[in-house]
Structure formats: C-alpha cells, structure tokens
Amino acid sequence: MPELPEVETVARGVDARVRGDRIEHVWFGSHREPCKTAAAVQAEGLQRRRIVSVHRSGKHIVMELGTRTEGTVASSGVEQKIEGQWIVHLGMTGRLLVTTPDAPVAKHTHARLTLESGREIRFVDPRRFGRLDFHDLSDAAGKAEIAFAAKGLEPLTIGPEEFASLFRGRKLAIKAALLNQTLMAGVGNIYADESLFRAGIRPRRRAGRLTRAELEKLRRALREVLHHAIRLGGSSVSDYVDAEGVRGFFQLKHCVYQRTGEPCRKCGEAIKRIVVGGRSTHYCPHCQK
DNA sequence: AGGTTGACCTGGACGC
C-alpha cells in the first residue's frame, strides 16, 4: 500500500525524471474519473505548464507547476512562479509512472501527460481509490486557492511535544490514532503496525493512556521505521512500484505486518491478527504490552 | 466533536 515511504519514493523518482520538463498534452480516461476537479478543468490547468518540482506531503504527491511557456527548457536556478499544483493520491493501488511513449499502456490507465522531452507521466489505478486534483494558484484567474498541504503533521519531523499533544485525552486505540490523517499525515496500516511493534506497544491501548516515555519511544520507532523503509524503496506488499516500475524491499523487513501465525523475530511467539478501527492489525502478544 | 462503521472498487486467493 502506498504510505509515506512509498509516496516519498515515487515523488523523488518522478521529480528526478521530469523536473524542468514541460507538459504538452494531457489525456484523461473517460470512464468514471478519479478526479476531484473535473477532468477537463484539470487538463486545461496542466496544459503547457513547466514542471518546477515534485514532492510529497502526507500521502499526496504534489507537482508544482510554473507559468505557461513556449520556449526551451528553463535553465536551472531560474526563479519560477508557481501558478498551479497537480495533486496525486495513489489510494491503494495507484501508480504514477514515467515512461517512454511507446511503452504499452497498462489496463486501468486513467491519465497520460505527454512531456516536451518525449517522456510520459501515467497514472494507473485498478481499484480506483486514487485521486487526482488541480489547485489553481494563479492570481490572474481570480480564484487562486491556497497552496495544498496535508492536514496532519509530518511524522518525520514532528517533535516530542507536538507528538504527545496529538494523543492527549483521546480514547480511541493508538493504532487508530496513528491512521488518522488529520493528526499525522502519511502513516498507513503497515507502518502503524511496524512502529507499534518496535515501540513494544499493543495496538488496542487507548491513545490518551500511553505514558510520556511510551509516546516518545513510539515517535522514535515511527521515524526510524519510515526512514528505513524509504532507504529500501518502500514496501511492495500488493502491487506497489516506484516511478520506474521497480518494486521496493522493505516488505522483507516487516516484523508483524501480514505475518499472522509466523514466529516473532524477537521472541519466537506467534504473531496475532486482530481488527482495530476496522483495519487488520498485527502484533506480538509477548513483545507488545 | 470524538469516535465508529460501512461503502467504494477490483484482483487475487481460497473452497467446493
């Protein structure tokens, strides 16, 4: 599932391949658009824009788009006014790929962006949980929206105080709280389970009942597991691939996620599966208190 | 308002 490390990997890969390129032609699939903004409006917004940069915010991929230009590729270092943003959410099975135009078009391809360099950006999403959105930031349009930012805080940079305050007084399970994107943005089912294992905390514990020491252990565990996963290109548990179509390797490092019945890597006890907040949840009954 | 549940969607795994 694309969570923070997978989205980060894709965003970096796309940025490395298309930064400075220009969008020439935009195509959106006709059947049941995965679009927040109408496909026609999005296509119009993207058309002929310079791609200034691509980055991640929470689980969203944000493509910063410059002014419409007809000239040659902008030289690096030139200040570019951001006039729009293309927001891509991969949902569960979404892929954002940079390909050559002759690459076979996969089933469930919902968007194709032809670039000046000849490359193509493609959005493929079999399960259609992904979302595409365009934010118009140009004043000229008279309807400029504020720049996109994920609602929750970033787990990689959040400090001890902020982290603790997110859960204070909350009665829901800590696992469910970690998945709440309005508190922190980017954590999904895999890294919630993995960070709770590394912190030695049971997923059903009430968030507000964790001690300050436990919360700090969890904050560090989460940060470490996310960094580790990014280094390995994310987890390919279903069909996740990066911008080049390459699988990640962090699934080989999972301690609990989808290891129901298998021995715990620390103590050997069988990993249990329960349901918390409607999500399948994996933990070690011996190592997690 | 905080918290919980189910719908959305399709492919793959599994049972008979």
Add this chain to the structure above:
DNA sequence: TGCGTCCAGGTCAACC
C-alpha cells in the same frame, strides 16, 4: 474448470 465468497485498505460520508 469454474463459480462464489471473502479479503485487502485510504478516505469519506453517515451515524451514534
């Protein structure tokens, strides 16, 4: 072989 059923989960709407 083939059909039916269940499961995966990010997010949102609806409900308590």
